[in-house]
Amino acid sequence: MAEAHAFANIGSHQKRGVLLHVTEEGVTFNVSVHIPSLPLLRRAVWRRIFRFRNAAVNGFYPLGPLFVLVFVAVLIVTVLSVGGDNWLRSGSVADVVWEIGLRLPWADGCGNKCRIGVLAAWTGLVFLLLVVFFQRSILRALLARNPFLKRKVPRVWARVWAGLVMLLSGRKPLMYSFQSSLPALPLPALEQTVRNHMASVRHVLDEGEWEEAQREAEAFLRSEGPTLQRYLQLKRFISPNYVADWWEKYCYLRGRAPIMINSNYYCMDSAYVRPTNVQTARVAGILHQFMQFKKMIDREVVPPIMFQGVVPLCMDQYKRMFSSTRLPGRECDEIKQYDVDVSKHIAVLHHGYWYRMPMYRWDGTPFTPSEMQGMLDAVKADVAGREPCDEDEGSIAAMTAWDRSKWAEAREEYFSEGLNKVSLQMIESAILVVVLDDDAPADGDFTAKAYSLMHGHDGTDRWFDKTITMVGFANGMVGWNCEHSWADAPVIGHLIEWAQLTGEHIAEYYDARGNCKVTEPSGTAAPPTPARASWSLSELARKSIRKARAASAALCSDLDLQCQCFEAYGKGVMKACGVSPDAWIQMAMQLAYFRDQGRFRLTYESSMTRLFKLGRTETVRPVCDESVAFVRAFEDGSTTDEDVLELLRAASTRHTNVSKDCMAGQGWDRHLFGLYIVSVGKEIESPFLKRALSTPWRLSTSQQPQNQTDRWSLKNPEHEKRVSPGGGFGPVADDGYGVSYMLSGEDYVYFHVSSKRSSPETDSTRFYGHIEASFARLRDLFEGAATAAAAGGTGGGSKAAPRTPKSIGGAASGGGKTPARRSARLKRGGGER
Numbered sequence: 001m002a003e004a005h006a007f008a009n010i011g012s013h014q015k016r017g018v019l020l021h022v023t024e025e026g027v028t029f030n031v032s033v034h035i036p037s038l039p040l041l042r043r044a045v046w047r048r049i050f051r052f053r054n055a056a057v058n059g060f061y062p063l064g065p066l067f068v069l070v071f072v073a074v075l076i077v078t079v080l081s082v083g084g085d086n087w088l089r090s091g092s093v094a095d096v097v098w099e100i101g102l103r104l105p106w107a108d109g110c111g112n113k114c115r116i117g118v119l120a121a122w123t124g125l126v127f128l129l130l131v132v133f134f135q136r137s138i139l140r141a142l143l144a145r146n147p148f149l150k151r152k153v154p155r156v157w158a159r160v161w162a163g164l165v166m167l168l169s170g171r172k173p174l175m176y177s178f179q180s181s182l183p184a185l186p187l188p189a190l191e192q193t194v195r196n197h198m199a200s201v202r203h204v205l206d207e208g209e210w211e212e213a214q215r216e217a218e219a220f221l222r223s224e225g226p227t228l229q230r231y232l233q234l235k236r237f238i239s240p241n242y243v244a245d246w247w248e249k250y251c252y253l254r255g256r257a258p259i260m261i262n263s264n265y266y267c268m269d270s271a272y273v274r275p276t277n278v279q280t281a282r283v284a285g286i287l288h289q290f291m292q293f294k295k296m297i298d299r300e301v302v303p304p305i306m307f308q309g310v311v312p313l314c315m316d317q318y319k320r321m322f323s324s325t326r327l328p329g330r331e332c333d334e335i336k337q338y339d340v341d342v343s344k345h346i347a348v349l350h351h352g353y354w355y356r357m358p359m360y361r362w363d364g365t366p367f368t369p370s371e372m373q374g375m376l377d378a379v380k381a382d383v384a385g386r387e388p389c390d391e392d393e394g395s396i397a398a399m400t401a402w403d404r405s406k407w408a409e410a411r412e413e414y415f416s417e418g419l420n421k422v423s424l425q426m427i428e429s430a431i432l433v434v435v436l437d438d439d440a441p442a443d444g445d446f447t448a449k450a451y452s453l454m455h456g457h458d459g460t461d462r463w464f465d466k467t468i469t470m471v472g473f474a475n476g477m478v479g480w481n482c483e484h485s486w487a488d489a490p491v492i493g494h495l496i497e498w499a500q501l502t503g504e505h506i507a508e509y510y511d512a513r514g515n516c517k518v519t520e521p522s523g524t525a526a527p528p529t530p531a532r533a534s535w536s537l538s539e540l541a542r543k544s545i546r547k548a549r550a551a552s553a554a555l556c557s558d559l560d561l562q563c564q565c566f567e568a569y570g571k572g573v574m575k576a577c578g579v580s581p582d583a584w585i586q587m588a589m590q591l592a593y594f595r596d597q598g599r600f601r602l603t604y605e606s607s608m609t610r611l612f613k614l615g616r617t618e619t620v621r622p623v624c625d626e627s628v629a630f631v632r633a634f635e636d637g638s639t640t641d642e643d644v645l646e647l648l649r650a651a652s653t654r655h656t657n658v659s660k661d662c663m664a665g666q667g668w669d670r671h672l673f674g675l676y677i678v679s680v681g682k683e684i685e686s687p688f689l690k691r692a693l694s695t696p697w698r699l700s701t702s703q704q705p706q707n708q709t710d711r712w713s714l715k716n717p718e719h720e721k722r723v724s725p726g727g728g729f730g731p732v733a734d735d736g737y738g739v740s741y742m743l744s745g746e747d748y749v750y751f752h753v754s755s756k757r758s759s760p761e762t763d764s765t766r767f768y769g770h771i772e773a774s775f776a777r778l779r780d781l782f783e784g785a786a787t788a789a790a791a792g793g794t795g796g797g798s799k800a801a802p803r804t805p806k807s808i809g810g811a812a813s814g815g816g817k818t819p820a821r822r823s824a825r826l827k828r829g830g831g832e833r
Helices: 002-011 038-060 065-081 092-102 112-143 155-169 190-201 207-222 224-238 244-253 279-298 316-320 369-384 393-401 404-414 418-428 446-455 489-507 539-558 571-576 581-597 625-636 641-663 669-681 687-694 764-795 819-829
Strands: 017-023 026-032 265-268 324-327 334-337 345-350 353-358 433-436 468-472 478-482 559-566 603-608 617-620 699-703 727-729 737-744 748-756
Touching: 038 065, 038 112, 065 112, 092 112, 112 155, 190 207, 190 224, 190 669, 190 687, 207 224, 207 687, 224 669, 244 334, 244 669, 265 446, 265 489, 279 369, 279 433, 279 468, 279 478, 279 489, 316 334, 324 418, 345 369, 345 418, 353 369, 353 418, 369 433, 393 404, 393 539, 404 539, 446 478, 446 539, 446 559, 446 727, 478 489, 539 559, 559 764, 571 581, 581 603, 581 625, 581 641, 581 699, 581 737, 581 764, 603 641, 617 641, 617 669, 625 641, 641 764, 669 687, 727 737, 727 748, 737 764, 748 764
Parallel strands: 345 433, 433 468, 603 699, 699 737
Antiparallel strands: 017 026, 265 478, 265 727, 324 334, 345 353, 468 478, 559 748, 603 617, 737 748
16 A cells, blocks of 8 residues: 555645634634745746747737837837927827827836837837738638639639738748638538538438438428528627537537547558567657657647648647547536646556656656656566456556446546546546557558557557557557547647657667667656556446446457558559549449449548638538449449540549538538537427438548658658558448548558448448459559550540449459568568568
8 A cells, every 4th residue: 555655645736725624622724835846937937938929929920029129129219219290209190109108107217218119119019910910811811712722713813822822921930820810610601501412412312211301401491591590600700610619519529429439540650660679669769759749739839731831721639639638527528638737747558557657857858768768668567577457457448438428427436536536637637648568460460450559458458538549569569549529630640740750760769679779868867667556446346347348348349440551553543544532532432332232322521621710620422413423334334434434534523622612611511510509509490400410421431641741751762661551440330331541652542441240231341342343443444445545546536345344352453452562562661670
């Protein structure tokens, strides 16, 4: 118990205030005042200085601080040097300023010149703020009319627009310099949203359902629709984003299903490059990079991401990346972010034991990578000297994979006081969670790695509530499991690109043996030994843990996951064929799904809306008249290659245009969602909205972005070797598929396919086979058309002959994985050290 008491002292917070104690002998006052140490005071002062500086810089951006100071100084000197009859001293503006000055409380002894100088300085600052206000208003108006997201825009206007935006954007912006310049998410017209929605479900509803949906849509436009739209217009007027807060609350935090598999997602490190095989060294190196990125976030100096190098994206999601956790509630969860003075450690899990590992010295400087590795090695050594962890204590993390209401009840009942509360607060207040895992996925076995990152060992060794859980494998591989409510995957992708795909290699942390190089420590004191957390579990608490463990094990066993690399060709071939790579992949998946299920289903593709303030995502629906016509013609077998190609290009154009509309805030799913929330809140019945939001997404897809930093380029062969396979997520519907894909350079595409084993309708291996064969068939289509065109050019222009449908499950040119190419790439990428 002494060890547990020591840990409790480390994690507890000193109580302060006035305690009133009344007895028969009288009243006793106990006064407790917390006096922080000088290093803490110094760090607090520096934080306030940084925040004040950033507020000033952002307030006057794009005008630089030096320009502001010089302008104000010149204005003061000019006003003081001119005569009293000059317009600067006697004009209408000067009269107003002087009248204001007469009402200000001036200090005794402040002469006339002093007052004039102060008033001139304030006038100059107000003038510059007005200039900035007009600059941001113009920039906001320009950003709201992005020509790159329009379907047809004159090239001259696009160039003029880009030039104006770049001129008004300034140089070297801080993280939040553009936040006040971002436009609000537009609210689409009601008729437009209903029309687009009906077109998107035409081919996924049966004839009877379609006719009923049409009647409901017409009734909606006549009755409750306009009323709900007016409420949304009011919400848009009074809030920076009319749907962002509702989306986070009702789509994520009010969900009661387990977040493991159903909400959380995973991300992988480099596919074939591993700079060290030493587990603790690799984790320490990436942790050091993470701490540097965290410092940039804390100081608000992360460069804002610029879409197409011109348009700034909203950076609001980054603020909750570290030191945050999702806390369960009986009806609604909450996201809590801990102050930097509290969250200065990480929580380390190894073989069921939890440890508190500090990341900073007493003076606020971070430990070096070699010191971090030493502390992680100390954790492993301490665990090795102990008996195997009690099964229930070692499975506490399974509570975060349980039903949210049940986890909230158990947390209140068994983890709200005493030792359990201290240990739980240590985990929840950590910067992030690190798991030292015994798994060692083989090179190229992305599926095994995906399973481990998605749920670990039956959900018992991943803390799914934490924003970031980093998993260090025994062979030096790493990966991440991420909670979804606080931000979307591109934000984590940016962190991984900066820290692991580029920063780890730039820093060159590891020596010839794979350990972190010993560098000069930033302080004199040796790093402390990580403190082990202890638990005091009652029998009722143990029963809850066992129930959670059984429930999470059932979820894990039901997951069917495949992660594969398609190596026959990549976006280079797609672009050479004149088709958008994203549209190519979506049409290939429509082909695959039609062959897998024999019909069309509602398909979800995520699109970002971060061009707008507080924007997150919008839904692109790939199933449309054009895509259905293409798939049916392709499967028909009697249509010529030329005609099928025309249908493919039409479907691709339609998909690209809809994607642009969604990025421009003209999608319809978030609009329908907002209308539905208003209808529920105002108790307005709407059969149309109920049907629209209850149709399941049986094919949910997402593309993962790359090159979010300027620290690397996939055109560089050395950089291309470091590319990550991306990550994946679970299926949205019980009888559906979840597909995540990553376009890796010009030649590869990674796919993450998930489904549920309990569904007789789905099989992830089978579906990936259909995707792979569809890719081969699409390339055959273009090659056949090119051959026919060449023959027609030499033989009189005869039309291509009708095609014979190929078996989608059979051999296809270039469709399968090529072991020779994979082996060559392993050698090129380094593979095992």
